[in-house]
Amino acid sequence: MNMLDQIIQEASTSSIPVADVLRKMLVMSYRIKSQETVTWVKHELDGYPRDESVRLPTYRGPFTLPVHGTYSGYYGNSRTGPLGRHGVPEKYISAMFEGPLTEPIMELEALAAGENDPGFQWSPVLIGQWNVWEDEGRVPRFEGMNLISAHATLPRSKVKGVIDSIRNNALTFALELQSSYPQAGETDGPTVQDAGVQRVVSVMITNVFGTGNNVAIGDGNTMNLTVQPGDLEGLLDAAAKLGLDEKARDELVETVTGDAGPEEKRSRLAAFGERVKQGGVSLTGNITANIAAAKILELGTQFLGG
Structure with missing residues (x-):
């Protein structure tokens, strides 16, 4: 069984961790001398930077997140309720209502297997800004109450979808290579210097990252x-x-x-x-x-x- 056969078999088996599939993908990517897929696989294994230095695959978000806030008022009164985007300036939307998944694949698999949906708390700065907007009438408010905390949640179904996308891209890439270049991934096998192999790589990178200045389109x-x-x-x-x-x-x-x-x-x-x-x-x-x-x-x- 050659390298492509192994990747196809393991990527087709849901019980095999995606990290194991990716490690074989890494070997294959080095052997075909594809820096694009080497970089992609390494980021999937190790995680993506939490800044804009590296473009995220489209399947990693950012996702729109439901947000629930907790309010406090006079005499210790409190209540919770959903917070919406209406009235929020555009430059704050991503920090408050959107979130990418940049974690390594093993962390994603752990999140998907957990009992609670992942998410994040708004910072005190964002809480204070929301209360300013309430005073200005930009966003809805509960009379006599102030927002004291807010939590954005990412459903685990989204995390599972990201994991499936990684597995499916690895599988499709291996199948496409195997259809024309069955020895790709073997020692002294074809590399991206072969125009056909490079075409398969380019299509794969397009599928992963979509269109844009830094990916193949x-x-x-x-x-x-x-x-x-x-x-x-x-x-x-x-x-x-x-x-x-x-x-x-x-x-x-x-x-x-x-x-x-x-x-x-x-x-x-x-x-x-x-x-x-x-x-x-x-x-x-x-x-x-x-x-x-x-x-x-x-x-x-x-x-x-x-």
Whole structure:
């Protein structure tokens, strides 16, 4: 049983922890030399930063959270009730009513198996701000009472959904690779330098992160671009559609038409594609680095005759 078979079998078995599946995914990602999936798997295993330095997968939120507050008034009176977004300034919405799941997969599985729904308490600063809005008439209030605490809750069903999404993405990725590259993940197997493997990686990253400037995206036009062997005009036209500016197109031409032999040209093409993926080559338009790099590698390979 090879690496892909193991991942498919374990990802299909609900009793096997997703962390075990991800560790095999990590091995496979290193072997296919896919930095994108290595980074994704590491973050799923270790957790995501609680800031904007790394984009979260779409399935990790942020989620809209129900919030319940506790009020206190004269003579020790108290009551609880739901708090809504109406009247709350937009810049406070995420801190009060939304929450992402950034925890490592093992913590998510522990939360899903627990008896209580996870959540968080509003900070004293947010409590004080809410009471100011009540005094200003921005938000509803209980007459003669002030908010003293508020708790945002995330239903465990959401946590279970995140876990299932991670498992399903791992399974789908392994199945897609296996359909065309059954030796992917084996020692000396195919890597992302093969345009087909890179396409599978790009689609997987798109499924995980959605569309955006830092992940692979594309549209029907870019995905259907093809170049005939030796068709330099067609290659340049396709490169322009992918967002390469004139300087980058000239560099691509030099890469695939220089005096080097066929293998050296392919090596240089792979290096050029890696620079595009890492942001070393400027792109214009809405096509992002990952998909542009994959398509450039594919088109350059077609130009060179496969």
